[in-house]
Amino acid sequence: MEQHIKILGWLYVLLNAAFAIFGAITILGGLAAGVGSSIQNHSAGGLLASGFGAVVGAFLLIIGLPGLILGYGLLTRRSWSRILGIILSILELFNFPLGTLLGIYGLYVLLNQETVALLNN
Template structure:
């Protein structure tokens, strides 16, 4: 070691310099520099970059809505049959289906037509809902066809038809649906 005051060579055990008497400062071992902190993690990617494609995001909801629409079609069909029956037969069920008839003959023929249309549209709606929920390969095409037919059933069918066409009709949606379709 070297005395800081006079520059004389001193041993490490002494506390004062034998030449000048100045206190000897023991130099501490060099302190290593602090470790460099790791780089900050990269910022999170924007939300739009991590979102699932449009078809994958909306397919589950679309299937559920089509099943609900099928139930809605059955309920509205039953209400329509009930109203036509009351208008036609002027009773709530006392005479059965073939009882006294007070309305126009075309009204009697309308009852089975309402029943058939309600059953067919409800069946198609349930079939579209099932095919979309199960990711059937034919579900997209059936969904587009039934959505076009549902556009006529204002307001709920129109809204569901527009939503279905927005999700399933574009060409990119066809490629997305093919990628996630269940081929079993």
């Protein structure tokens, strides 16, 4: 079961890193659009682009960070990662089709008694 914990941790890191990276890039892009527009005296368009970039970027970061934190917790065998993993795996069940598979696999790994013993040390 130890190998399954590592696999699940890496799956969460890899699948959620994209959301976090795109979120940060979108925030930076929105800020750059706002600065560029304000330099050219198009303040209304810059404000709109900057605000939109910040909102979309923050949303993507909010979606990606819990999975990254979970992946870190599983890879370093933190006791709190089991509860967070169960919660995120249940939420992933609604993300058809890949999220459903990840959620089922996550619940299989995290609800196993051997995993409970490994993560509670």
